[in-house]
Amino acid sequence: MPPSTMPADDPTSPPDPTDRTSSSDADPGGPSSRRPTGPRARGPADPPDGPGGRWRALVARNGRRSGVVAVVTLLVTLVLGYGLNRLEFTTGQDNYLNSDSQVARDNVDYQSLFGGQAMLTLFTIERGADADDLFTPHNIKQFRDLQAELDADPRVQSTITPLTALEFTDNLVRSKNGNVLDSPAAKILLGAQSRDPDPGSAQRRLADSLATLKRMQAIPEAQRTVDNPAWVDFLLHDNTGAIRKSLRPFFPTPSTAQMVTRLEGNASLDAEGEGARIVERATSGLRFDHATAMTTGAAVLLRDINNYLRGGFLTLGAISLALMAGLLVVAFAVRWRLLPLGVVGVGLIWAFGLAGYIGVPLSVVTIAGLPVLLGVGIDFAVQFHSRVEEEAQLDRAGNPVMAALAGLLPALALATVAAVLAFLALEFSQVPMIRDFGTLLALGLPVIVVATVLLLTASLTMRERRRPTPPKDYTHGPLGRTVIRLGALPRITAIPLVVAAVAIFIGGIFADGRLTIQTDPEKWVDQQSQVIKNINTLRASTGSASELGIFVQSGDVFDDATAGFVGRFANAQLAAHPDDLLDASSLVTTISFMMEVPNTTVVMPTGADIRLAYQVAPPDVQRAMVNREHHALNLVFRTGSGSLERQAGVVDDIRDHVRPAAGISATPSGLAVVGTGLLDNFARNRVELTYYALAAVFVLLVLYNRSLVRAVLSVVPVLIAVGLSSIIAMLIGVDLSPLTAVSGPLIIALCTEFTTLLVLRHLEERRRGLGPLEAVEAAAARTGRAFLVSALAAVIGVAVLAFSSLPLLRDFGLLVALNVAVALLSALVVLPPLLVWADERGWVHRRGGGGAVAVAVLEPGLSDKRLISGQAATGQTREARSSGTPRGGGDAAGAGGSGPGAPRAAPAPGVRPAQRASRRG
Numbered sequence: 001m002p003p004s005t006m007p008a009d010d011p012t013s014p015p016d017p018t019d020r021t022s023s024s025d026a027d028p029g030g031p032s033s034r035r036p037t038g039p040r041a042r043g044p045a046d047p048p049d050g051p052g053g054r055w056r057a058l059v060a061r062n063g064r065r066s067g068v069v070a071v072v073t074l075l076v077t078l079v080l081g082y083g084l085n086r087l088e089f090t091t092g093q094d095n096y097l098n099s100d101s102q103v104a105r106d107n108v109d110y111q112s113l114f115g116g117q118a119m120l121t122l123f124t125i126e127r128g129a130d131a132d133d134l135f136t137p138h139n140i141k142q143f144r145d146l147q148a149e150l151d152a153d154p155r156v157q158s159t160i161t162p163l164t165a166l167e168f169t170d171n172l173v174r175s176k177n178g179n180v181l182d183s184p185a186a187k188i189l190l191g192a193q194s195r196d197p198d199p200g201s202a203q204r205r206l207a208d209s210l211a212t213l214k215r216m217q218a219i220p221e222a223q224r225t226v227d228n229p230a231w232v233d234f235l236l237h238d239n240t241g242a243i244r245k246s247l248r249p250f251f252p253t254p255s256t257a258q259m260v261t262r263l264e265g266n267a268s269l270d271a272e273g274e275g276a277r278i279v280e281r282a283t284s285g286l287r288f289d290h291a292t293a294m295t296t297g298a299a300v301l302l303r304d305i306n307n308y309l310r311g312g313f314l315t316l317g318a319i320s321l322a323l324m325a326g327l328l329v330v331a332f333a334v335r336w337r338l339l340p341l342g343v344v345g346v347g348l349i350w351a352f353g354l355a356g357y358i359g360v361p362l363s364v365v366t367i368a369g370l371p372v373l374l375g376v377g378i379d380f381a382v383q384f385h386s387r388v389e390e391e392a393q394l395d396r397a398g399n400p401v402m403a404a405l406a407g408l409l410p411a412l413a414l415a416t417v418a419a420v421l422a423f424l425a426l427e428f429s430q431v432p433m434i435r436d437f438g439t440l441l442a443l444g445l446p447v448i449v450v451a452t453v454l455l456l457t458a459s460l461t462m463r464e465r466r467r468p469t470p471p472k473d474y475t476h477g478p479l480g481r482t483v484i485r486l487g488a489l490p491r492i493t494a495i496p497l498v499v500a501a502v503a504i505f506i507g508g509i510f511a512d513g514r515l516t517i518q519t520d521p522e523k524w525v526d527q528q529s530q531v532i533k534n535i536n537t538l539r540a541s542t543g544s545a546s547e548l549g550i551f552v553q554s555g556d557v558f559d560d561a562t563a564g565f566v567g568r569f570a571n572a573q574l575a576a577h578p579d580d581l582l583d584a585s586s587l588v589t590t591i592s593f594m595m596e597v598p599n600t601t602v603v604m605p606t607g608a609d610i611r612l613a614y615q616v617a618p619p620d621v622q623r624a625m626v627n628r629e630h631h632a633l634n635l636v637f638r639t640g641s642g643s644l645e646r647q648a649g650v651v652d653d654i655r656d657h658v659r660p661a662a663g664i665s666a667t668p669s670g671l672a673v674v675g676t677g678l679l680d681n682f683a684r685n686r687v688e689l690t691y692y693a694l695a696a697v698f699v700l701l702v703l704y705n706r707s708l709v710r711a712v713l714s715v716v717p718v719l720i721a722v723g724l725s726s727i728i729a730m731l732i733g734v735d736l737s738p739l740t741a742v743s744g745p746l747i748i749a750l751c752t753e754f755t756t757l758l759v760l761r762h763l764e765e766r767r768r769g770l771g772p773l774e775a776v777e778a779a780a781a782r783t784g785r786a787f788l789v790s791a792l793a794a795v796i797g798v799a800v801l802a803f804s805s806l807p808l809l810r811d812f813g814l815l816v817a818l819n820v821a822v823a824l825l826s827a828l829v830v831l832p833p834l835l836v837w838a839d840e841r842g843w844v845h846r847r848g849g850g851g852a853v854a855v856a857v858l859e860p861g862l863s864d865k866r867l868i869s870g871q872a873a874t875g876q877t878r879e880a881r882s883s884g885t886p887r888g889g890g891d892a893a894g895a896g897g898s899g900p901g902a903p904r905a906a907p908a909p910g911v912r913p914a915q916r917a918s919r920r921g
Helices: 053-063 066-086 102-114 137-151 162-173 184-195 199-217 229-236 269-284 298-331 339-358 366-393 400-428 432-466 478-486 491-512 530-542 560-576 587-595 607-616 619-625 644-657 671-684 686-705 708-732 744-767 772-803 807-839 870-882
Strands: 118-125 156-160 256-263 291-297 546-553 581-585 632-639 665-669 854-857 866-869
Touching (some): 066 339, 102 546, 102 619, 118 269, 137 162, 137 619, 156 269, 156 619, 162 184, 162 256, 162 607, 184 587, 269 291, 291 298, 298 530, 298 772, 339 432, 366 400, 366 744, 366 772, 400 686, 400 744, 432 744, 478 772, 478 807, 491 708, 491 807, 546 560, 546 644, 546 671, 560 587, 560 607, 560 632, 619 632, 665 671, 686 744, 708 807, 744 772
Antiparallel strands (some): 118 291, 546 632, 854 866
């Protein structure tokens, strides 16, 4: 005999996990007598009493006014949708550094003095030729035309071509009267010889100067032009045949040369990107004798990231929508199964429109908020939609939408607040783009939940009014059975599971300390992109693709103290960090390196030497090296290919040990300092963000549940998820990106949502009289479909980032999707046996009032309610069953258990729906 036709009091009836009624005298902590139950009936007039009743009444009233809701939704969507036009895509330093931090202020000052990002044009000299062959008449014309074109553009601060650098040396060795001894170089070298305290050293300086003079005089004065290979050889090489030390920033190797174009300082992202494009266009059409040209730089990298954000934002959104639609079509077997996708889409417009109005920028990090919010939004929408189907199909509720609201709204509200608290923990990050990510999630999720509840309520109320959902028992489907099996661990595993959770969490703490952080923006983008290939080519050819800038300020940049400090400082840093600082470029080092002679005493240039050099320097060299208005000198080190951690060590060493004389300051800045500033900000409290989120959620659960045990049970799977996330990352051996490393709050938010819904649904089933084990099984059978589909939605929402071409997003998507899946699996596996174990000891559900049960039955021909309590209620319901009337189940007090939790007697054919009743305890 099928269960539905068996006598309800037949002791041989098989157990049914969807049984909604048990005897009133069942042991609150032990197994209850479970018998198959019919649907419980609820009339459309069920009052929205209990906690939050006014809100449920308001939502229910809106549900009955679907036309008004549609108009209001359209208006709100239009108003908030306009905010999408106000969204700004940013990749500047404001994403990495706090605007009030010293590093950020120093970088602003540096760019105000000497310009912004450096564009580097690499000239690779063909095999069989060398740098001398670069200065053919054709190439010289190309260099001069290029210089003129770039100097005329206001978005370019300065341009130093290889020809410009060579002409500076040419100006130093020339004199106006033709007497070589009157040239700036001769005056400077003779001055150094006279100041040399060691006679032997002074003699070696003189010999070197005579050798230089001999080389120079071997070339007739009329042939001393930059298109003469012999003169170029003299200018380019020292007496040992090596490239002059002062020229190595522009001639890094015998087969390469560089042009350095400094863009306008403190420019907007669009202006900087356009400046980079101007340099690229100016060099792309040029053809050089014996060489090929390639232009790249940090500005190109940032521009390409920004372009990706604009296109990738929509691409990721489209992929997310497609995957979510496929999930709902395949796995969510309900009427109007794509409705959650539609309402969440509207919610996303509201959320991102509001973000545009309040000025939340879209960066390489915050762009991940779109698929994440879509996944979490679908998660919440599926939970609500499925609860409506449950009330309609299993419980025959007269108003299934209202019953679902009464049952699920408190739990969704709690899960939303918990998630928002977890996201707000990111506001404690020292990295602005991480804070923006937290703001976007904390702002977007409540907006999406509000849109979901309002729009689903209106849509499903209209659907049920026009065409009610027919009854159907889906509890024995594959999804429900899967959830039951996942939570089927015996209760004796409870203590080992708690111990394992704590051990895994502690293990995660230790594993986290062994993880490496990847904060180099070059590693965030597609490693096969053209800009990365160009940067790698530049680094392989010249040994460097970045720089460390130092701006030195004093009362007079042309005094002896300033010149001596800069020269000694440059020499000391090059000697202390030979692998990290390859060479130095400044007006002072140009002269100090020219004065260097092997096996001689180090003599620093004087202020007069620097002034003399400044007077003959090309205008672009003057702008790049000296800011006379603000009394500043620029010193630029080309940095090696070491990691940001190594560069950070260099910067820290400079800050800790360099002590300029009174009245002189030396401030590190530039691209390397911005990168090390990001590393410092990111590492400062990264781990603490997870603990802040965990603590905030735990306190909320304690306050809401007013039970320490329930709160602890809810966070045990969370501890496992957080610990495993670090352990998995360590075992896989991945480097943590800024997104991946702060995924803890996101994992906590998602896992807490599921544990909250599970715990509160368990309490609902217990209030209906089921025992601990039966309550777990009934909740799993009824909600298994919703939990698995919503869990997959949350995982897909993160995993869709794996389709991104940016490793920053791709790695985050893959690793965090795995972690979220583990988190949700731990909730479904670990929490049920813990609930049963703790509940059997009376620590979870406590009954009050003596356990009497009251059932209200409106019988045919009677206008009054007959309240039947205790055993009389049981007898009444049995009489009703024996006469063909289905027995009433409990009222859906909700996953949060905020409703009255009253059982109902279902009406016989022709009888009006039973009125609300209550169950005490």
